Amino acid sequence: MSSSEDEKVWVETQASPEFQALRKKFRNFAFPVTAAFLGWYFLYVLLTAFARDWVSQEVAPNINIAIVLGVLQFVSTFVIMWLYERHSSRTLDPASDALRDKVNARLAK
Amino acid sequence: MIDSRTLATILFVVFIAVTLVLVFRAGRSNKKSASDFYDGGASFSGFQNGLAIAGDYMSAASFLGIAGMIALFGYDGFLYSIGFLVAWLVALLLVAEPLRNSGRFTMGDVLSFRMRQRPVRSASAASTVVVSIFYLLAQMVGAGSLVTLLLGIDPTDTNAKNVIILVVGVLMIVYVTVGGMKGTTYVQIIKAFLLMIGATLLTVMVLAKFGFNISELLGSAKAASGSATFLEPGGKYGKDILDAAGNIDAFKTLMSKLDLISLGMALVLGTAGLPHILIRFYTVPTAKAARTSVNWAIGNIGFFYLMTIALGFGAAALVGSAKISEADKGGNLAAPLLAQELGGGAGTTGGAVMLAVIGAIAFATILAVVAGLTLASSSSFAHDFYANVIKKGNVDPKKEVRVAKIAAVLIGLVAIALAIGAQGLNVAFLVAIAFAIAASANLPTVLYSLFWKSFNTRGAVWAIYGGLIAAIVLLIFSGNVSGTETSFIKCLPDAASCVKFNYFPLNNPGIVSIPFGFFMGWLGTVTSNERNTAKYAELEVRSLTGAAIGKAVQH
Numbered sequence: 001m002s003s004s005e006d007e008k009v010w011v012e013t014q015a016s017p018e019f020q021a022l023r024k025k026f027r028n029f030a031f032p033v034t035a036a037f038l039g040w041y042f043l044y045v046l047l048t049a050f051a052r053d054w055v056s057q058e059v060a061p062n063i064n065i066a067i068v069l070g071v072l073q074f075v076s077t078f079v080i081m082w083l084y085e086r087h088s089s090r091t092l093d094p095a096s097d098a099l100r101d102k103v104n105a106r107l108a109k
Numbered sequence: 110m111i112d113s114r115t116l117a118t119i120l121f122v123v124f125i126a127v128t129l130v131l132v133f134r135a136g137r138s139n140k141k142s143a144s145d146f147y148d149g150g151a152s153f154s155g156f157q158n159g160l161a162i163a164g165d166y167m168s169a170a171s172f173l174g175i176a177g178m179i180a181l182f183g184y185d186g187f188l189y190s191i192g193f194l195v196a197w198l199v200a201l202l203l204v205a206e207p208l209r210n211s212g213r214f215t216m217g218d219v220l221s222f223r224m225r226q227r228p229v230r231s232a233s234a235a236s237t238v239v240v241s242i243f244y245l246l247a248q249m250v251g252a253g254s255l256v257t258l259l260l261g262i263d264p265t266d267t268n269a270k271n272v273i274i275l276v277v278g279v280l281m282i283v284y285v286t287v288g289g290m291k292g293t294t295y296v297q298i299i300k301a302f303l304l305m306i307g308a309t310l311l312t313v314m315v316l317a318k319f320g321f322n323i324s325e326l327l328g329s330a331k332a333a334s335g336s337a338t339f340l341e342p343g344g345k346y347g348k349d350i351l352d353a354a355g356n357i358d359a360f361k362t363l364m365s366k367l368d369l370i371s372l373g374m375a376l377v378l379g380t381a382g383l384p385h386i387l388i389r390f391y392t393v394p395t396a397k398a399a400r401t402s403v404n405w406a407i408g409n410i411g412f413f414y415l416m417t418i419a420l421g422f423g424a425a426a427l428v429g430s431a432k433i434s435e436a437d438k439g440g441n442l443a444a445p446l447l448a449q450e451l452g453g454g455a456g457t458t459g460g461a462v463m464l465a466v467i468g469a470i471a472f473a474t475i476l477a478v479v480a481g482l483t484l485a486s487s488s489s490f491a492h493d494f495y496a497n498v499i500k501k502g503n504v505d506p507k508k509e510v511r512v513a514k515i516a517a518v519l520i521g522l523v524a525i526a527l528a529i530g531a532q533g534l535n536v537a538f539l540v541a542i543a544f545a546i547a548a549s550a551n552l553p554t555v556l557y558s559l560f561w562k563s564f565n566t567r568g569a570v571w572a573i574y575g576g577l578i579a580a581i582v583l584l585i586f587s588g589n590v591s592g593t594e595t596s597f598i599k600c601l602p603d604a605a606s607c608v609k610f611n612y613f614p615l616n617n618p619g620i621v622s623i624p625f626g627f628f629m630g631w632l633g634t635v636t637s638n639e640r641n642t643a644k645y646a647e648l649e650v651r652s653l654t655g656a657a658i659g660k661a662v663q664h
Contacts, residue, residue, distance in 0.1 A: 010646040019650060038377070048343075063324055066342050070188075100655045
C-alpha cells in the first residue's frame with residue numbers, strides 16, 4: 001500500500017465521528033483535570049510561600065495545616081490516578097481499541 | 110564485631126556481581142534487532158516497567174537529598190517530595206500513552222513526527238544530552254561523596270573520590286553497552302525493590318520508636334532541632350530577608366518567595382520532559398501498559414516519598430542535625446546515619462550492619478539512575494542525530510546500535526571527566542538545572558507536538574533552543590554561579606571584592622524560562638507558514654488509538 005493511500009486512511013479516520021468522539025472524551029477529561037491539579041498544587045505552593053501564619057496553625061499537637069495540605073496533595077494524586085484509570089478502562093479503551101483495529105485493517109489492505 | 114566498611118564493600122560487590130550477571134544474560138539475548146537495545150523489545154509488562162520507572166526516578170537526590178533536607182531544614186524538604194510526585198500526573202494524563210503510541214525509541218521520534226527531520230531531531234538530541242549530562246553529574250558527584258563517607262575515606266581525599274566516580278562511570282558504560290535497555294531495566298527493577306524494602310524497614314523502625322504516633326515523632330524532631338518553627342514552611346525557602354537595619358527587606362523577601370514558586374514549577378513540570386523517563390514508556394507494548402506502568406510508578410514513588418517524611422524527621426529526632434551536618438554539609442547522609450542509629454548506634458554490630466545495608470542500597474540507587482541516563486542520551490545521539498540527521502534515515506540498524514554503544518562510552522567518559530571536575534558543586538543545584546531545562550525546553554515541545562494542530566518545525570526548534578538557552582543563561586547569571594558564599598565562584602562576605610555577575614535575583618530559572626519556552630514555541634509557529642495537516646492527522650489518530658504502533662513514520 002502506498003503512503004498516499006495510508007495518508008487517506010489517517011485523514012479520513014481523524015475526520016470520522018467515532019474518532020472525534022474519542023478525542024473529545026479524552027480531552028474533556030485530561031485537560032480540565034490537569035488544570036485542576038496544577039491549580040491545586042500551585043495554591044499549595046503559594047500558601048506555603050505567602051500565608052505562613054495561616055498554614056503554621058496546629059490542628060492537632062505538632063500537626064499543622066501545612067503538613068495536612070501536603071499530605072492532601074498525595075491523596076489527590078492517588079485519587080486522580082484512580083479516576084483516570086476508571087475513565088480510561090470504561091470509556092477510552094473500548095473506543096480506541098475499536099478504532100485501532102479498524103485503522104490497522106485498512107492499512108493492511 | 111563487624112566492620113561496616115568491610116560489610117558495605119562486600120554488599121557493593123555482591124550487588125555489582127548480581128547485576129552484571131543479569132546484564133550479560135540480557136546482552137546475550139539481545140542480538141536480534143535495534144529495538145532490543147533501544148526499548149528492550151518493548152516486551153516488559155506494565156508492572157515491571159512501573160518498578161523500573163520508580164527505580165529510574167528515585168535518584169540519590171530523592172533518597173538521600175530529601176531525607177537530609179527534612180532532617181536539617183524541617184518542613185521545606187517535604188516540598189520536593191510533593192512536586193516530584195504531583196509531576197507524575199502530567200506524565201499520566203497527557204504524555205505517557207500518546208508518546209507510547211506515536212514514537213518508537215526516543216523523545217525526538219514524537220517531536221519530529223510531523224516536522225522537518227533534521228532541525229527538530231538535532232534540537233531534540235541536543236536538549237536530551239544536555240539534560241541527561243546535568244542529571245548524570247549530580248548523581249556521580251553524589252556517588253563520590255557518598256561512597257567515600259560510607260567507606261570512611263577522608264572526604265578531602267579527592268583521589269579516592271575520583272576512583273569511585275571512575276568505577277561508577279565504567280559500570281554504567283558496561284550496563285548500557287552490554288545490556289542495552291533490557292539490562293538497564295533489570296538493574297532498575299532490582300534497585301527499586303531494594304530501595305522500597307530498605308526504606309520500609311527504616312520507616313517501620315522509626316515509627317516503632319515513637320509508638321507509631323506521628324505527632325510524637327514530629328514533636329521530638331522539633332524539640333531536637335531546637336527551632337520552634339521546624340515543622341513550618343520557611344526553614345530553607347522563601348525566607349524573610351532582613352536588611353542591614355534589621356527590617357524586612359521587601360524586595361529580597363519577595364524574590365526569595367518567588368524563588369520557591371519557581372522551584373515548585375520546575376519540579377512539577379520537569380518530570381514529563383525528562384528524556385530518560387520518557388523513553389521508559391517505549392519498553393512496554395501498548396498504551397494501556399504504559400498507563401499501568403505509570404500507575405505502579407505513582408504508587409511506589411508516592412509511598413516512598415511519604416516514607417521520606419518519617420526518615421527525615423526521624424533522623425532529626427534520633428540522630429540530630431549537628432551530627433548530620435558534621436558528616437555532610439548538605440545533609441545527604443541523614444538516611445544512612447539514621448540506619449546506623451536504629452541498628453544500635455555507632456560502634457555496635459547492629460549499627461554497622463544497618464549502615465552497610467542502607468549504604469549499599471544508596472549505591473545501587475545511583476548506579477541504576479546513571480545507567481538510565483547514559484542510555485537515554487546515547488540512544489538519542491544514535492537514533493536522532495546519527496541516523497536521522499547525519500545519515501538522513503538511511504542506515505543499517507546494526508550500525509546504528511553500534512554507534513549508540515560508542516556514544517554510550519563517549520558520554521560515559523565525558524560524564525566521568527566532568528564529574529571529577531565538578532566535585533565541589535552542590536548536588537541539588539545540578540538536579541534543579543536538569544529539571545528546569547527539561548520543563549523549559551522539552552515539555553512545551555512535547556505538549557505542543559501532541560495537542561496543537563498548527564505546531565510546526567520552527568515552533569519546535571524555537572521552543573527547544575529558546576527554553577534551553579533561557580534556562581542556562583539565567584542560571585549563569587544567578588547566585589548559583591557567582592556572588593554568594595555558596596556560589597560556584599565563591600564570594601565571601603569579608604572579601605574586599607569578588608567577581609560577580611549575579612544579575613538574575615532567583616536561583617531557580619523556571620518561573621521565567623518555562624513560560625519563555627512555551628512563548629517561543631508559539632511565536633515560531635505563528636511566524637512560519639509550514640503546516641502538515643495530513644501528518645498531524647496521522648499523529649493524532651496514532652496517539653489516541655495505537656494504530657500502527659511501533660512502526661516507523663514515513664517521511
